[in-house]
Amino acid sequence: MKKLSMILLMILIALPLSVFAGAEKEADGAGPVTLTFASWSIQEKGAQDYFTELKNDFEAANPGVTIEYAGYPYGELKKQVLIMANAGQAPDIIQCARSWYPSFVAGGYVAELDSLLGPEYINDVYPEILEDMQVDGKTYGIPWKASPFVLFYNKDLFVEAGLDPEKAPETYEEALEYAEALSSLKDADGNAVYGLGQTTGAVPVSGGAVLSMFFSYGGGIVDDAGNVDVVNEGNRTALETLKAMHEKGYNPDGAKLKDLRNLFAIGRLGMYFDQLWGMTGAYAINPDLRSAVGVTTPLSGNGQPAGSTLEAHLILVSEDSAHKEEAAKFITFATSPAQMEKYYAITPFLLPRQSQVAAAPDYTSDPGIAPVLNYPETIRSVEKHPEMENVFLALTTAAQAVTVGGMSADKALADLEKELKSMLN
Amino acid sequence: MARTIKISSSVFGSLLMLPAAGIVGGFIFLPVIQSVYYSFFTFKLTRKKLPLIWNNFDNYRQVWETGRLQNAFSITFQFMLMVVAAVFILGLILALLLNRGRTNERLTRSLGLLPWGTPTVITALLWSWMFQGEYGFINFLLLRLGLIAKPISYLVNPSTALAAVAVAAVWRQLPFMFIMLLAGMQGIPGEMYEAAYIDGANRLQTFVHITLPFLRNVIRASILVTIITNFKQFPLFWTMTGGGPMNKTETLAILTYKNAFVNLDFGVGAAVAAAWMVVLVIFSLVYSRMVREAEY
Numbered sequence: 001m002k003k004l005s006m007i008l009l010m011i012l013i014a015l016p017l018s019v020f021a022g023a024e025k026e027a028d029g030a031g032p033v034t035l036t037f038a039s040w041s042i043q044e045k046g047a048q049d050y051f052t053e054l055k056n057d058f059e060a061a062n063p064g065v066t067i068e069y070a071g072y073p074y075g076e077l078k079k080q081v082l083i084m085a086n087a088g089q090a091p092d093i094i095q096c097a098r099s100w101y102p103s104f105v106a107g108g109y110v111a112e113l114d115s116l117l118g119p120e121y122i123n124d125v126y127p128e129i130l131e132d133m134q135v136d137g138k139t140y141g142i143p144w145k146a147s148p149f150v151l152f153y154n155k156d157l158f159v160e161a162g163l164d165p166e167k168a169p170e171t172y173e174e175a176l177e178y179a180e181a182l183s184s185l186k187d188a189d190g191n192a193v194y195g196l197g198q199t200t201g202a203v204p205v206s207g208g209a210v211l212s213m214f215f216s217y218g219g220g221i222v223d224d225a226g227n228v229d230v231v232n233e234g235n236r237t238a239l240e241t242l243k244a245m246h247e248k249g250y251n252p253d254g255a256k257l258k259d260l261r262n263l264f265a266i267g268r269l270g271m272y273f274d275q276l277w278g279m280t281g282a283y284a285i286n287p288d289l290r291s292a293v294g295v296t297t298p299l300s301g302n303g304q305p306a307g308s309t310l311e312a313h314l315i316l317v318s319e320d321s322a323h324k325e326e327a328a329k330f331i332t333f334a335t336s337p338a339q340m341e342k343y344y345a346i347t348p349f350l351l352p353r354q355s356q357v358a359a360a361p362d363y364t365s366d367p368g369i370a371p372v373l374n375y376p377e378t379i380r381s382v383e384k385h386p387e388m389e390n391v392f393l394a395l396t397t398a399a400q401a402v403t404v405g406g407m408s409a410d411k412a413l414a415d416l417e418k419e420l421k422s423m424l425n
Numbered sequence: 426m427a428r429t430i431k432i433s434s435s436v437f438g439s440l441l442m443l444p445a446a447g448i449v450g451g452f453i454f455l456p457v458i459q460s461v462y463y464s465f466f467t468f469k470l471t472r473k474k475l476p477l478i479w480n481n482f483d484n485y486r487q488v489w490e491t492g493r494l495q496n497a498f499s500i501t502f503q504f505m506l507m508v509v510a511a512v513f514i515l516g517l518i519l520a521l522l523l524n525r526g527r528t529n530e531r532l533t534r535s536l537g538l539l540p541w542g543t544p545t546v547i548t549a550l551l552w553s554w555m556f557q558g559e560y561g562f563i564n565f566l567l568l569r570l571g572l573i574a575k576p577i578s579y580l581v582n583p584s585t586a587l588a589a590v591a592v593a594a595v596w597r598q599l600p601f602m603f604i605m606l607l608a609g610m611q612g613i614p615g616e617m618y619e620a621a622y623i624d625g626a627n628r629l630q631t632f633v634h635i636t637l638p639f640l641r642n643v644i645r646a647s648i649l650v651t652i653i654t655n656f657k658q659f660p661l662f663w664t665m666t667g668g669g670p671m672n673k674t675e676t677l678a679i680l681t682y683k684n685a686f687v688n689l690d691f692g693v694g695a696a697v698a699a700a701w702m703v704v705l706v707i708f709s710l711v712y713s714r715m716v717r718e719a720e721y
Contacts, residue, residue, distance in 0.1 A: 254581025
């Protein structure tokens with residue numbers, strides 16, 4: 001009886017070891033490969049069919065390689081990936097928001113892609129976008145979907161306000177004049193219409209929008225030498241514009257992008273800045289909106305060239321992945337013109353590679369895309385510091401300070417400079 | 426013949442307590458000690474496999490120098506005082522009304538308990554919608570009544586955000602207070618009031634000299650629970666404001682969470698938590714002492 005117990009115990013101990021041995025074999029590349037892909041988009045209802053098809057197509061084209069999606073909500077994904085990586089279970093492929101990218105790179109979590117994807121692929125990316133992806137000349141992330149902060153406007157409201165629906169504003173000065181006219185409108189229930197929406201909600205993406213406004217007025221957060229430089233004329237004018245938009249009631253207070261999308265969808269917002277794919281949410285609320293929406297490039301302010309941060313969903317390969325080659329194959333497959341065309345059919349975005357654009361004639365003639373096709377020219381590269389997410393949040397605090405906080409632009413910039421110096425220097 | 430081992434009753438009692446003490450120690454004290462330990466080290470998930478590094482109290486210095494810790498203490502105390510005062514006063518009034526039988530007690534008690542039974546996150550979402558600037562019920566009502574000229578964004582306005590969260594907290598916690606006080610009032614012997622009225626005492630005098638002294642223990646316990654609940658209040662703030670606008674609702678709980686689970690800087694997060702724990706323990710001790718002294 002005692003011996004039988006011992007044998008059973010040994011089998012119990014040996015069983016998990018044999019499982020680990022199998023895993024080891026897979027890691028050696030001798031067996032089938034499973035790539036784990038951590039993504040938030042897979043959880044979005046409208047994209048699930050596309051991602052299932054992508055997985056099936058890739059697996060059919062690459063026998064022996066299986067894609068396993070690990071879906072997390074957008075707000076949880078970064079944290080989950082870092083926890084998994086520290087536990088030695090990093091996913092092979094990571095979907096990444098632009099604001100998280102510096103954290104993954106600086107933390108040493110992601111692999112360099114230059115050699116994995118090859119020069120032909122890397123050099124195909126628009127140079128302005130590639131610059132924003134590179135750290136010390138090395139590329140760690142590839143944009144899947146790209147966009148600057150474009151300006152959407154409601155042509156029906158333009159007509160109601162006596163504006164030309166085919167003439168979008170090109171400068172902030174023009175946009176403020178348009179906003180004055182739009183703000184005099186009321187909706188069917190007698191609610192006020194907002195003229196010009198800029199997100200200032202306390203989330204990192206709003207910080208990107210505020211920084212884009214700084215760029216468009218010739219400002220920024222660092223000087224040419226890379227030192228924090230916030231108290232400058234461009235930023236001051238940008239914040240004063242934001243303050244005026246608040247005081248004149250053009251912009252809803254502390255709105256997140258989803259709030260602006262809702263207001264735009266129900267005809268209570270004449271113009272607003274958003275990522276190109278933001279309109280998917282607005283169309284989901286009001287499908288009839290499609291024919292009334294116009295889009296234009298970021299605006300210029302005070303005669304400065306228009307600028308924007310790159311808003312992008314990136315794909316990264318984990319540094320700890322045992323299957324980097326296969327992961328790179330997946331990236332190449334997922335970003336091929338044929339796959340991008342399918343993806344583009346469910347959500348609008350801008351293509352980050354030149355060959356993708358050349359292979360998609362429908363894309364260049366799309367009225368929702370054509371006005372912003374020159375977008376790479378507007379992209380301004382931002383710092384690759386691991387604290388960038390907090391920098392973006394500090395920018396939203398400055399925007400809130402001058403709007404709902406009633407602070408002067410000078411004081412808000414002085415506070416912001418102090419905070420950014422403690423983060424970036 | 427079996428040998429008997431003689432042990433004293435105190436040792437036997439201690440032995441019986443060992444399993445419970447082990448569980449409490451393992452699940453409560455150990456994590457607290459570990460958290461305090463981490464507060465002295467650089468411990469970030471944003472650097473891959475970064476070992477624990479002793480950093481000469483830099484976590485504490487960091488939260489102090491940015492002013493965020495002081496701001497969080499101030500916000501936490503303001504919120505706690507606001508909510509405890511409102512909950513106690515309103516709870517007392519409601520309990521008195523119910524105790525006097527002026528309302529349908531069963532119905533009022535059942536309806537009154539609804540907020541207490543509502544999960545805090547649902548409460549937060551409910552009040553977020555009530556306070557929503559564009560579509561919220563509060564603005565709809567005030568605009569229709571002509572009391573405001575344009576919508577107010579309660580949760581994104583620095584001067585109203587904390588009060589708005591406090592309203593949600595009062596709504597959620599009021600039933601607990603009034604049920605506790607009502608139970609205490611119903612335990613007061615009726616003869617006490619009869620004797621007082623025979624002696625010519627009026628209602629105010631019976632309230633001051635009979636009701637309040639008899640309720641002392643209930644008041645002490647209920648207020649302490651309410652203080653602790655609001656000192657560590659997290660879901661209402663995180664769901665309704667996330668600590669904004671401009672950190673005007675960034676309490677100690679929010680600051681801890683932001684550092685530890687948003688920035689993934691567990692060292693700084695643990696430092697905030699340790700500072701907060703010390704203050705809460707001191708506050709509880711001082712409060713208990715004050716109440717005890719008031720009794721004698």
